[in-house]
Amino acid sequence: xxxxxxxxxxxxxxxFLAVLGPGFITANVDNDAGGIxxxxxxxxxxxxxxxxxxxxxxxxxxxxxxxxxxxxxVTGKGLSDLxxxxxxxxxxxxMMILLVxxxxxxxxxxxxGIAGAGQxxxxxxxxxxxxxxxxxxxxxxxxxxxxxxxxxxxxxxxYIAYIVTGVLSRPSWFEAMRQTFTMPPRSVWSxxxxxxxTVAVIGTTITPxxxxxxxxxxxxKGVGIRQYKATRLDVIVGSxxxxxxxxxxxxxxxxxxxTHGMRDIGVPSDAADAMRPLAGxxxxxxxxxxLFNASLFAASILPLSTAYTVCEGLGFESGVDKSFSEAPFFxxxxxxxIAFGAAVVLIPNFPLVKITxxxxxxxxxxxxxxxxxxxxxxxxxxLMGQYTNSRWFNVVAWSTSIIVIALTAVMLxxxxxxxxx
Numbered sequence: 001x002x003x004x005x006x007x008x009x010x011x012x013x014x015x016f017l018a019v020l021g022p023g024f025i026t027a028n029v030d031n032d033a034g035g036i037x038x039x040x041x042x043x044x045x046x047x048x049x050x051x052x053x054x055x056x057x058x059x060x061x062x063x064x065x066x067x068x069x070x071x072x073x074v075t076g077k078g079l080s081d082l083x084x085x086x087x088x089x090x091x092x093x094x095m096m097i098l099l100v101x102x103x104x105x106x107x108x109x110x111x112x113g114i115a116g117a118g119q120x121x122x123x124x125x126x127x128x129x130x131x132x133x134x135x136x137x138x139x140x141x142x143x144x145x146x147x148x149x150x151x152x153x154x155x156x157x158x159y160i161a162y163i164v165t166g167v168l169s170r171p172s173w174f175e176a177m178r179q180t181f182t183m184p185p186r187s188v189w190s191x192x193x194x195x196x197x198t199v200a201v202i203g204t205t206i207t208p209x210x211x212x213x214x215x216x217x218x219x220x221k222g223v224g225i226r227q228y229k230a231t232r233l234d235v236i237v238g239s240x241x242x243x244x245x246x247x248x249x250x251x252x253x254x255x256x257x258x259t260h261g262m263r264d265i266g267v268p269s270d271a272a273d274a275m276r277p278l279a280g281x282x283x284x285x286x287x288x289x290x291l292f293n294a295s296l297f298a299a300s301i302l303p304l305s306t307a308y309t310v311c312e313g314l315g316f317e318s319g320v321d322k323s324f325s326e327a328p329f330f331x332x333x334x335x336x337x338i339a340f341g342a343a344v345v346l347i348p349n350f351p352l353v354k355i356t357x358x359x360x361x362x363x364x365x366x367x368x369x370x371x372x373x374x375x376x377x378x379x380x381x382x383l384m385g386q387y388t389n390s391r392w393f394n395v396v397a398w399s400t401s402i403i404v405i406a407l408t409a410v411m412l413x414x415x416x417x418x419x420x421x
Contacts, residue, residue, distance in 0.1 A: 022217040027238035028156040032298035033113030040271035043253025048179040072218035080313040107341035113295030116269030133342035136300040161290040166248030168283040171255035213305035303337035
């Protein structure tokens with residue numbers, strides 16, 4: 001009996017480890033330079049009072065990512081491929097143009113994060129950015145899916161640096177836990193700054209590129225319907241882990257910057273620099289290393305996601321398991337995104353902040369469209385068969401989508417009318 005139970009458990013664990021990757025990696029990339037900046041600002045401006053958002057963030061992320069994973073497993077096709085087949089080339093082309101613009105803005109933010117993290121360690125951006133750009137290019141162009149995925153999984157594990165930083169910051173654990181499971185009083189909602197930051201924290205979690213990358217990487221890995229349960233677990237574990245990391249980033253900044261009245265966080269590296277005299281060199285080094293790792297990680301994934309999406313939408317060959325000669329457009333497009341992204345960051349006085357804000361606005365415009373396409377696709381019986389959404393899952397999924405769309409509308413309103421920060 002015990003041996004039989006052990007064998008079943010071992011088989012389940014081995015199956016999970018075999019498909020571990022797409023869900024875990026995609027969720028963790030969400031804690032990129034932009035995400036770290038948002039969470040740092042939340043902790044610096046409002047202390048522990050925004051920690052309650054981590055619970056709805058995690059639930060929303062699990063719901064949306066699970067749908068993408070299920071479509072990838074069942075259909076064996078990427079999201080842009082399905083949209084092209086079901087809704088036509090014109091709609092797909094418009095969406096791809098928007099996605100390329102949005103993702104390029106995000107690529108700029110990641111290389112900016114690399115530059116900022118390097119400068120914290122006294123390395124010029126004219127050294128750190130070109131070197132890192134070459135490394136992420138070589139990783140994908142010269143590697144295959146298994147080797148690339150292993151590197152990405154290792155990079156995901158290094159997010160533990162933020163958890164250690166949170167502990168070293170010596171927060172009030174009781175207050176942090178209380179604020180996590182307690183909604184703030186009604187009085188705070190009259191503060192427009194608090195409302196804006198709430199929307200920003202929740203809205204930074206679900207982005208269009210994540211859905212396209214997750215589904216494409218599942219297809220590229222060759223995950224089949226037999227591994228569906230393990231893939232779903234991969235998504236759930238990844239979503240929970242990445243939001244635990246986000247929770248600790250907020251806690252670290254709340255315990256140090258907020259407590260000492262240091263509220264001016266303009267770029268992610270500001271948080272690490274301000275933390276040094278408050279929490280010590282170890283906390284500073286871990287936070288700075290975490291920023292570098294997150295930015296380098298995302299600088300690899302975002303161009304890759306964009307290349308997948310464009311190639312699938314236009315019908316070109318794609319995939320890191322293919323050679324340069326087998327998928328030339330895929331690799332050239334990936335290479336150009338990295339080259340231009342790195343080059344722009346090196347331009348003196350280039351308005352990176354304005355470009356990043358523009359990409360977030362376009363991201364907000366595109367996200368509702370992508371969510372609606374996903375829900376329509378996953379409920380097509382001729383496409384998904386028995387794996388369409390159940391009635392209750394549809395209730396949860398549509399509710400999540402409506403909430404995300406509403407939050408996006410609020411964020412766009414504040415963006416166009418001047419963010420109250």
